[in-house]
Amino acid sequence: MNQPSKQDIVQQLRTRILAMQGINKPGNDHCSIGLGDIEKAFPEGIFPKNAIHEFTSHEPESAAATSGFLSCLLHSLMNRKGFCLWVSSRRMIFPPALKLLGINPECVIFVDLQNDKDVLWVVEEGLRCSALVAVVGELKELTFAQSRRLQLTIEESNVTGFIHRVLPKSENTTACAARWKISPLSGIIEPGLPGIGFPRWRVELAKVKNGRPGTWELGWTPTGFEHFSKTSSKTDNTEGAAQYA
Amino acid sequence: MARRDAKLKNEPFILYAPERGRMVIKASSKSAHSKGIFPGMVVADCRAIFPDITVMEYPAGKAEQLLEALALWCVRFTPISATDLPDGIVLDCSGCTHLWQGDESYIAHILKRLENFGYHVRAAMADTVASAWAVSRYGKNQTIIPTGEQLSALLDLPAAALRLEYTITEKLEKLGLNKIGQFANLPRTALRKRFGIELLKRLDQVSGFEMEFVQPVQPPKQYLERLTCLEPISTAKGIEIGLERLLNTLCERLASEGKGLRIATLRCHRIDGDEQEIRVGTNLPSRSARHLMKLFELKTSQLQPDLGFELFELEANAVEPLAFDQTAMWVETNTADTSAVAELLDKIVSKRGIKVIHRYLPAEHYWPERSYELASSINAKKEIEWRIDQPRPIHLLPIPHVIEVTVPLPDYPPMLFFYKGQRHQIKKADGPERVEQEWWLQQGEFRDYYCVEDEEGKRYWLFRSGHIDGGNSRWYIHGFFA
Structure with a gap:
């Protein structure tokens, strides 16, 4: 009889440890959500659906980019069914624009509250409700204890949690599975055509639990995410600039 | 009055009130009646007839209060009991008399109870309120009018038994039409021309062609569950158990009727007479006791039991038919999901109010700020598509x-x-x-x-x-x- 190789044993152990940590439990559906290379940064190359993802943005433009990226992610997660909850204490989302980024605005339930404490309460209640696909919480600060609490809640249900921190004071440690930073890049457009084109972002995974952080360039067209290699994106950028100037 | 003071029982006395600068008799006792003293006379006249009479001031509003209290007391005979000012009580006894072995013993029982209190009462039972009113006040000996004979039973009664205005009765008397039988069968057009629509309406109310409504003193409550406690309850756990029991019975009843509740009120009667209530509302009609319990749990901390509650009342203030599952065919998302989401929203609403929740549908406006509108409910569907032909900022x-x-x-x-x-x-x-x-x-x-x-x-x-x-x-x- 062959002994399983050392590599196999390590692999099996890794899977079990991840399951114990509440990430990628066996039995969950592990289908790709179209993020391509970015998904490879996560443990075992799977985007963790039952986890809290933290997004930070330090200026209104990147907050808008983050909201856009979030709604594209929701489009892949929702798959044209179910509801998602968008909890916020300072909401700027313009509902009709969500349709342009892939999700049906009527499938999003907005909860607008006065302070971050209430937002966290509603996010936690939302994460408990398995009928929801995802919960987005927009707030300013998130302490380690609060994020841990959310992560523990999420391990019971299978709702994906997104916390969008707009203009936070500091980037403190949290228990979130990943920390994302989205900033806008020049839009995708055929050279020579007028207009600003489809959105494109610099997606930075600043922290991934058990994964490999990195930076990517990602665009969104009505057909889905579009991936760019670094070099090609740079030429695009200058071309676009030259075209209008 | 005679009820309060035993001394007055057989003594003639009158109650008076000032009216247009004169002291007018408002009410007189039975023994004063026999001396020829009637309401409407001036006090001075009556003193001339009978110098020893006891004269008391008429307590304003007392009669109405007393009547209201009596009507409330009559709830034991029928759930629909109404006051008929100035001096009557209307009881809707449909389906109640068999509990007293028939109509005769029902009336006899009520009369006996009231006479024991010291009231002088007359009663009549008929198919319509109007005929019962007439017979109870002007009837000779008959108290129960058989079905279909409302009008014929009234033929011998004076025109005033129809509750007409004084001017109309006066006109009728002038024409020699003293009894109802003399004009009830005259052509309707002639009656209307001479006496107005009022007379015809009253006649129709007697025969039942015209509806007549009464306002019950205690509006009927359809969905009300009561739980009386042997010992006063003052612990949170006790309240919880009581509430759970009430919710279970109410939800079972709603389930059997295919309904769900939108608003529910829990009233707790404290042992010292204090009444406290908490109220919850739901986004979609619900009959899940577990879910309603969760909503109530968020609010039970507001109750102050002090010495303890002795009675819990759970009322469903608003009830709606529950949507059948078949309709799910037409919804993009399945209804099981919607109800779970609705339960979550109820929880948020009960903590932070309805204004925090927004769901949007497209609106037919070009102006960006008006291009979307609030959806009325979680099941509301869009009637037009979202526009995607122009760029819009997120x-x-x-x-x-x-x-x-x-x-x-x-x-x-x-x-x-x-x-x-x-x-x-x-x-x-x-x-x-x-x-x-x-x-x-x-x-x-x-x-x-x-x-x-x-x-x-x-x-x-x-x-x-x-x-x-x-x-x-x-x-x-x-x-x-x-």
């Missing part, structure tokens, strides 16, 4: 912000703009997209929208309000693209 400023711009030529997008002290050099631009004012809603300048991207790749939605050469055109930033 973030919209609640109020457009004024910016400084440099524009090369009229109707060209700006070359650069200043926003919050920062200079943005524009590299790419698209536009203008003109959005006209909806003049039937609002007056003002139109907007020319431009989508622009600066050299760092940040995308903005700018607009100029009004013509560039109009003198009062301003530039604004209105949103951020993703």
Whole structure:
């Protein structure tokens, strides 16, 4: 009889440890959500659906980019069914624009509250409700204890949690599975055509639990995410600039 | 009065009240009646007839209060009991008399109870309120009018038994029509011409052709569950158990009727007479005791049991038919999901109010701020599609912000703009997209929208309000693209 190789044993152990940590439990559906290379940064190359993802943005433009990226992610997660909850204490989302980024605005339930404490309460209640696909919480600060609490809640249900921190004071440690930073890049457009084109972002995974952080360039067209290699994106950028100037 | 003071029982006495500068008798006792003293006489006259009579002031409003209390007391005979001012009580005894072995013993029982209290009462039972009223006040010996004989039983009674205005009865008497039988069968057109529509209406009410409504003193409550406790309950756990029991019975009943409740009230009667209530509402009709329990749990801390509650009442104030599952065929999402989401929303609403929850549907407006509207419920469906033919920013400023711009030529997008002290050099631009004012809603300048991207790749939605050469055109930033 062959002994399983050392590599196999390590692999099996890794899977079990991840399951114990509440990430990628066996039995969950592990289908790709179209993020391509970015998904490879996560443990075992799977985007963790039952986890809290933290997004930070330090200026209104990147907050808008983050909201856009979030709604594209929701489009892949929702798959044209179910509801998602968008909890916020300072909401700027313009509902009709969500349709342009892939999700049906009527499938999003907005909860607008006065302070971050209430937002966290509603996010936690939302994460408990398995009928929801995802919960987005927009707030300013998130302490380690609060994020841990959310992560523990999420391990019971299978709702994906997104916390969008707009203009936070500091980037403190949290228990979130990943920390994302989205900033806008020049839009995708055929050279020579007028207009600003489809959105494109610099997606930075600043922290991934058990994964490999990195930076990517990602665009969104009505057909889905579009991936760019670094070099090609740079030429695009200058071309676009030259075209209008 | 005689009830309160045993001394007055057999003594003649009268109650008076001032009316148009005279002291007029409002009520007189039975023994005063026999002396020829009737309500409506002046006190001075009556003193002349009978000098020893006891005279007391008429307590204003007392009669109405007493009548109301009596009507409430009569609830034990029928749930629908109403006061009929100034001196009557109407009981709707449909389906109640068999509990007292028939109509005769029912009336006899009520009369006996009231006479024991010391009241002088007359009663009649008929198919219509009007005929019962007439017979109870003017009838000779009959108290129960058989079905279908309402009008014929009244033929011998005077016209005043029809509750007519004084002017009409006077006119009838002048014409020699003293009894109802003398004019009840006259042609209706002639009656209307001479006495007005009022007389016909009253006659119809007697025969039952015209509906007559009574206002019960205790409005019937359809969905009410009561739980009386042997020992006063003062612990949170005790309240919880009581509430759970009430919810279970109420929800079972709702389930058997295919209904769900929207608003429920829990009333707790404290042992010292204090009454406290908590109320919950749901987004979708619900009959899940577990879910309602959760909603109540958020509020039970408001109750102050002190010495303890002795009675719990759970009432479903608003009940709606529960949507059948078949309708799920027409909904994009399945209803099981919707109800779970609705339960979550109920929880949020009961903690932070209904105003925090928003769900949007497209509206038929070009003006960006009006291009969407609040959905009425979680099941509301869109009637038109969302527009995707024009670019719209993901973030919209609640109020457009004024910016400084440099524009090369009229109707060209700006070359650069200043926003919050920062200079943005524009590299790419698209536009203008003109959005006209909806003049039937609002007056003002139109907007020319431009989508622009600066050299760092940040995308903005700018607009100029009004013509560039109009003198009062301003530039604004209105949103951020993703």
